[in-house]
Amino acid sequence: MNGKKVVVVGAGPVGSLAALYAASRGAAVEVYELRSDLRNADTTPLNFTKSINLALSERGINALRSTGNNELLETVLEQTIPMHGRMIHTRSATGSLTEQSQLYDVHGRFQRSVDRGVLNGVLLNHLDSLPNVTLHFQHKMTGADFRKRRAWFEITDRTDSSHPNRPREIEVDFNLLIGADGAHSTTRYHMMKYARMNYHQEYIDCLWCEFTMPPTQSGDFAISPNHLHIWPAGSFMFIALPNLDKSFVCTLFGPVEMFVHLEDSPDAELVAFFDKHFPGVTNHIPPSDLIAQFKRNPHLPLINIKCSPHHFGDSVVILGDAANAMVPFYGQGMNAGMESVRVLFSKLDAIADRTAALASYTEERTKDAHVVADLALGNYIEMRSSVTSRLYKLRKYIEERLDKYVPSLGWATQYSRISFSNMRYSEVIKHSQRQKRILTAVLLAMAAAVFTGPAAALWLYVLRHSQHRRRILYLMIQEVKW
Amino acid sequence: MNGKKVVVVGAGPVGSLAALYAASRGAAVEVYELRSDLRNADTTPLNFTKSINLALSERGINALRSTGNNELLETVLEQTIPMHGRMIHTRSATGSLTEQSQLYDVHGRFQRSVDRGVLNGVLLNHLDSLPNVTLHFQHKMTGADFRKRRAWFEITDRTDSSHPNRPREIEVDFNLLIGADGAHSTTRYHMMKYARMNYHQEYIDCLWCEFTMPPTQSGDFAISPNHLHIWPAGSFMFIALPNLDKSFVCTLFGPVEMFVHLEDSPDAELVAFFDKHFPGVTNHIPPSDLIAQFKRNPHLPLINIKCSPHHFGDSVVILGDAANAMVPFYGQGMNAGMESVRVLFSKLDAIADRTAALASYTEERTKDAHVVADLALGNYIEMRSSVTSRLYKLRKYIEERLDKYVPSLGWATQYSRISFSNMRYSEVIKHSQRQKRILTAVLLAMAAAVFTGPAAALWLYVLRHSQHRRRILYLMIQEVKW
Structure with missing residues (x-):
């Protein structure tokens, strides 16, 4: 050079x-x-x-x-700005707003906005x-x-x-x-x-539009500054990343059809849509501002x-x-x-x-x-829906415990290898596939033991008495279905 | 407008x-x-x-x-210049040059150069x-x-x-x-x-190089003017199309590796290669000219x-x-x-x-x-190798007879629908797939009858006495393998 x-x-x-x-x-x-x-x-x-x-x-x-x-x-x-995890925003069965923090890494490593x-x-x-x-x-x-x-x-x-x-x-x-x-x-x-x-380029069936969530009247962050906020809603989602000026940059992602529907609907529909799917957002971005931003900011495609x-x-x-x-x-x-x-x-x-x-x-x-x-x-798919699935959370939980408490196994979640290591992407995927095969085999063996082995009685005891029995049962069913 | x-x-x-x-x-x-x-x-x-x-x-x-x-x-x-069919150039087992004409269409329709x-x-x-x-x-x-x-x-x-x-x-x-x-x-x-x-673009593993085959010394076409000439050779081929000035424009197609090999070899290797795989060509393009054209004309890629x-x-x-x-x-x-x-x-x-x-x-x-x-x-694949397969020729033969003698069936080869009709390409492929399913089913049924039915004795008789028995057996084996 x-x-x-x-x-x-x-x-x-x-x-x-x-x-x-x-x-x-x-x-x-x-x-x-x-x-x-x-x-x-x-x-x-x-x-x-x-x-x-x-x-x-x-x-x-x-x-x-x-x-x-x-x-x-x-x-x-x-x-x-450090973001230690995702903050998942949902509405509980009773209608109240719930926030659940999912840390990115069991070793405390984080993303930075x-x-x-x-x-x-x-x-x-x-x-x-x-x-x-x-x-x-x-x-x-x-x-x-x-x-x-x-x-x-x-x-x-x-x-x-x-x-x-x-x-x-x-x-x-x-x-x-x-x-x-x-x-x-x-x-x-x-x-x-x-x-x-x-050469291959493909537009996915998803548009995006940015919004700004201003600081509170007292000049503070409207929501936790150290999280990447997600409002998962199945086939679409809303996210927010913190800014140094204590505002958040937010993005609405969704299928083209959803955007067309919202563009063609009266203003009130947008607000109702947000209140239904992204609970709490209009507490921080006033409805009139939300509508104005949706109209002013472009609705852009995503390319691969x-x-x-x-x-x-x-x-x-x-x-x-x-x-x-x-x-x-x-x-x-x-x-x-x-x-x-x-x-x-x-x-x-x-x-x-x-x-x-x-x-x-x-x-x-x-x-x-x-x-x-x-x-x-x-x-x-993970961000807009899986993050709320119990199986997803259990798998993350197991993998993180293995990583933390049995480091000699060299176990780690795919997310942490992608975001917090410099391992080649192609190697990461090999490790993840291997881990998935092992986990599935172990869980299948457990399921088989439950239904057939002499340990059945013991398992029944665990199931009856464990506070995690719903999780365990759910997991077994999922694994057997695979 | x-x-x-x-x-x-x-x-x-x-x-x-x-x-x-x-x-x-x-x-x-x-x-x-x-x-x-x-x-x-x-x-x-x-x-x-x-x-x-x-x-x-x-x-x-x-x-x-x-x-x-x-x-x-x-x-x-x-x-x-009308081209009524393909002329397939091969060398027989005894080493003599053979030309076999395969008409494009049972109704006499043709390609034009x-x-x-x-x-x-x-x-x-x-x-x-x-x-x-x-x-x-x-x-x-x-x-x-x-x-x-x-x-x-x-x-x-x-x-x-x-x-x-x-x-x-x-x-x-x-x-x-x-x-x-x-x-x-x-x-x-x-x-x-x-x-x-x-948008998708893909280069296939094939380069091409053009050659000119001059008229004979008496000023005539060197080979039949009313054919598209093919020298099929497995993974590569040589073709020739007639010109009004009685020359032919020829094209060598082959994998990149083949071209690299020929480019790196001494001149004699190119001539030997042609004589081995494209019998007769050097009778019409003198070796020195062949070498000069291969060096002068570019070796170009193909894109999809x-x-x-x-x-x-x-x-x-x-x-x-x-x-x-x-x-x-x-x-x-x-x-x-x-x-x-x-x-x-x-x-x-x-x-x-x-x-x-x-x-x-x-x-x-x-x-x-x-x-x-x-x-x-x-x-x-069809041009560079299938044209010489007996199964390919038998299938073409059956389909063309059906087209010619039972027109009410609406049977036609894919080639004739593509080249001699204005049916939408996507419709052509549907018809071809349907025909292939029917032919395969009929041939499978025939094969089953041979091996299991009361007609076995009759079939054995046919097989023993028909001059086409090798074709029929070959076909049955192929169909069963599918």
Whole structure:
């Protein structure tokens, strides 16, 4: 990398981090971003087109840590809010509001709520301070030749009257171009003309709309600040993540049909819908505000992207949403993108031949990217409904006890391996499948013993006297059904 | 359409035909094509990046016929060469060359070999003669806003010194934009920013390279002009289609690994490979020429594209390879594209609301497009190996006899329905599946009768005395194995 010219397309969190990695290896780095500098007060915020708040977890933190710049990591972490678990909001049979906290991790590890703009700003400020990095905003990629290593950018800022004769389009050459320009990546589009890329994109039947839950009149958080709040409702859900200004960024997720119904209904219907399915929300977001936000904020789709390869030759590689956009339900989109930066540079550090390094990156990362995209889709079902199932909770309980009290087993929940470890996603899924097979076998054996073995009498005794008998019975029935 | 402005992107056979359909309905049509006018002698031919010869069959012909312009249809048909069947080239056990003709259709219907440039030229000449059509070559689409109905094109012909002040980029507005700009469609790329498009593209493990088989020294066709010639060889094959100048355009298809092996081998290996697998070819393409062509002509990939929807709102629709590129093994790529034009305009004619017409088009056509893409993939296996199997030939024989002698059954081979009818692709596959179930059941019943019934003695007699006993036994074994 030393002395090489690296062009990074996209100055979001993933692109900025990639620029930082390249710069720390001595490359001459140029970053080109379609939008204006988000640090300028007059830049239209990304709000309502990209989600404002993100969950930063181990993989993202590890990618920051691996820059070796502790100060940078600390600056980011200082501006996050710990979320120790999910707070599940439901209404009890008697109609009262109930909140149930489910801790994320038996070892006390937690998610962090972070503002996309704050994280991005910290990274950009750091890039600004580096002599071998230049940032170019309002530069729209118009073309690229990945054999000749040239790319073209249109300068879209035509308001700069101090340079009336500035060229409209510039040509940029490079040794390596890193495309971190999002789900609708222009880099990927041009790369597809060179690489034989298998590419799949699918919109899932789910839209989302953001809401803001303001602080209370006394200026405090309206609900617990250290949780990711979920109102699960079967095929749809409402969630809330805390902000530093003591507001919450909330998101309504649901099938297209649900949105169409709400859009076509009178205003009162929206409020009734919230009161029915998301109990308590209108205590914190006044109905008139709720209606106004639903009308004002866009109703946006969710896309799932898988592709392979992620590179072409030794001249271009794509990262983050450009390579594997996923639905947001595992909170892994940005974390996976930042981890990709770490993995990419570990390959470039270890393998001298860049073509081989990029090929090795593609081989490892496409596999992991496909796994986490599928996990994210699966977690939609978990969040919007499974979290309330007794079987789900019992399984979580058993797995966490095994993790905590028999650490030699190496047992851990899938959630904790995804969110709080740096194990490859594809390895996580192997471990989870193995654990599931073992648990199921043990439970089936228990069920068999109950119904057939000499221990029947003992089991009957346990069932009669245990306070957990309903749980145990329920579990046995579920396992037998499988 | 009358008085509406229709912009067509891409002036290939499908785009040109779409322009013609729109023009005949009174639209003001503007066609924008990235490349130079292929009718100019100095335009680099598409040879070797797109296949030169195509099989024109009923769906393409019907789309031409439905313009109502018989003269145009006749002009095209006059410049085609009928191919009545496949000629299968193999080497017999004794090492001699054998040719076996398999007629395409029991009713005498046939495929037509047509030069892409000739067909395209006829359509363009006709468009030139229409007062409400303008053709714009060397115009590269750079962007589109499908809500505001505007598109931008860069004029890439900078050699025209008579217009030194001509703008570099023009803005074009439209009522409807039709994107027929190929597998790497720019229209589709921009449409994907508006429509929630599910999109899948996959490269299959097969490359292709074109060869020319010259006429004989006496100026005649080297092999039968009225066949599509196939040299099947298991996992790869060589084919040849006749040209009007009495040469053949030939194509080698094979797995990437095979190409890599041949590229890395000494020249003699290529000739030995051909002599082993494609017997007789080097009698017609001299070895030195074969080697030179293999080195000179590119080795190109094959892509399979499925997407949905094919339109956005009432402002844009994509057609042909842009919407469903398929592998060439059913000879349906261009025919399906031309059929799409016919179906599109039948919807626009029948449904006054254009949004509804385009939605109806997408609903019908995505289904058919997916079916024919899968059929084309499946036919690769048929062409390169099944054509030589006895079971395949027996099945074809039975189905064709049923079609010919018991027409009331409505029996027909899948091939004839695809190539010689206008039945929807999705209906064809339903009929084929039904026929396959019936044939299998009948043959199974026959097999059961042989082994268990009182007819056993009779069957044994037939088996002992029939000259087809090996066929019958082979068939029974195959059917039972299924």
